[in-house]
Amino acid sequence: MCAQWFGNIGKISLPTPFPVGDVNVYVVKGDKLTLFDAGINTKEGWDTFVFELSQLGYTPEDIEQIILTHHHPDHVGLLDYFSEDVDVFAHEGAERWTVRTDDFQQVCHDFYRKSFTQFGLPRDPEPVIRQMQAPLKFSCKGRSLTSYLKEGDRLPGLEEWLAIETPGHSQSHLVFYREKDGIMIVGDHVLATVSSNPLLEPPRKPDMERPKPQVQYNDSLKKVLQFPVEKAFTGHGTEVSKMHDLIDRRLGRQHERAMSVKEMLKDEPRTAFEVCKQLFPAIYKKQPDLTISESVGQLDYLLELGEITVHQNDNDILYFSAKRS
Numbered sequence: 001m002c003a004q005w006f007g008n009i010g011k012i013s014l015p016t017p018f019p020v021g022d023v024n025v026y027v028v029k030g031d032k033l034t035l036f037d038a039g040i041n042t043k044e045g046w047d048t049f050v051f052e053l054s055q056l057g058y059t060p061e062d063i064e065q066i067i068l069t070h071h072h073p074d075h076v077g078l079l080d081y082f083s084e085d086v087d088v089f090a091h092e093g094a095e096r097w098t099v100r101t102d103d104f105q106q107v108c109h110d111f112y113r114k115s116f117t118q119f120g121l122p123r124d125p126e127p128v129i130r131q132m133q134a135p136l137k138f139s140c141k142g143r144s145l146t147s148y149l150k151e152g153d154r155l156p157g158l159e160e161w162l163a164i165e166t167p168g169h170s171q172s173h174l175v176f177y178r179e180k181d182g183i184m185i186v187g188d189h190v191l192a193t194v195s196s197n198p199l200l201e202p203p204r205k206p207d208m209e210r211p212k213p214q215v216q217y218n219d220s221l222k223k224v225l226q227f228p229v230e231k232a233f234t235g236h237g238t239e240v241s242k243m244h245d246l247i248d249r250r251l252g253r254q255h256e257r258a259m260s261v262k263e264m265l266k267d268e269p270r271t272a273f274e275v276c277k278q279l280f281p282a283i284y285k286k287q288p289d290l291t292i293s294e295s296v297g298q299l300d301y302l303l304e305l306g307e308i309t310v311h312q313n314d315n316d317i318l319y320f321s322a323k324r325s
Helices: 043-055 075-079 094-099 102-119 125-140 212-223 243-264 272-279 289-304
Strands: 004-006 009-014 023-028 033-036 065-067 087-091 146-150 158-165 174-180 183-187 229-236 308-312 318-322
Touching: 023 229, 043 308, 075 094, 075 125, 087 094, 087 308, 102 125, 125 229, 158 212, 212 243, 212 289, 229 318, 243 289, 272 289, 272 318, 289 308, 289 318
Parallel strands: 033 065, 065 087, 087 146, 183 229
Antiparallel strands: 004 009, 009 023, 023 033, 158 174, 174 183, 308 318
16 A cells, blocks of 8 residues: 555555455545545544555645545545535435435335345345445445536536446446546446446335346446546556456456356246355355345346346245246
């Protein structure tokens, strides 16, 4: 971890307890000194941030505003350490996670309980739900947003930067593009060495259907292909200099994996959980959020292509079958 400047963009890497490793945050000079993303809510994370920020020549009190790529705990946790005078901007969908009212936590619980029943988990889903929600202890404890960012907005104090909505990895995900030099701050939308996980989340409104994050994510990847990106600054790991090539490879590999899932469904119908166990036999118990989301994502993708069918039995469990040739 060693803070460094790339032009007027300062990169700081902060420790996390998650398998993905360190998370990157960025200090950008402009009309307002801006922090992109806010790391994880631990004392070690804050102490590291303060030290690394000093290597760039600043203190936390110099930060005038914070802009979030998305709402995951390792990107919003340190909001608790900043004064309420510091403005915070993000997609509208992030605020329910940065504030987390009792009502919203109940919405999440009900959504996951219903979903896991439909996906065919054989036992009480409560332990899995608790395991999925455990990382929230590293999030901020309740920070409202100053204002929302949406597709096409110019960033306050950084008018050269454009906000682009990229749902998939999260429903609140945004990337930020600077046209003059092709720089993009991409959060977890694209990572250099690993694929981002499109994660299951409750819909933004009660009357909306369940989001299909893998389908959304593919569409969002294709969206950023429209922009001539010279360098992408990522939420984890190193920068990406050939993003279009990387996206093409990721889309191709995801399609191949989906076709392998279709093969699993040729002999007999399977639940999403049965697919999950076959795809991830070694880790599905340790990382249920990632593995179940990935499995459901592949099934959503195959349904979108018309490659498989789904039916619901009398116990509300969904069974997926490959279409006959």
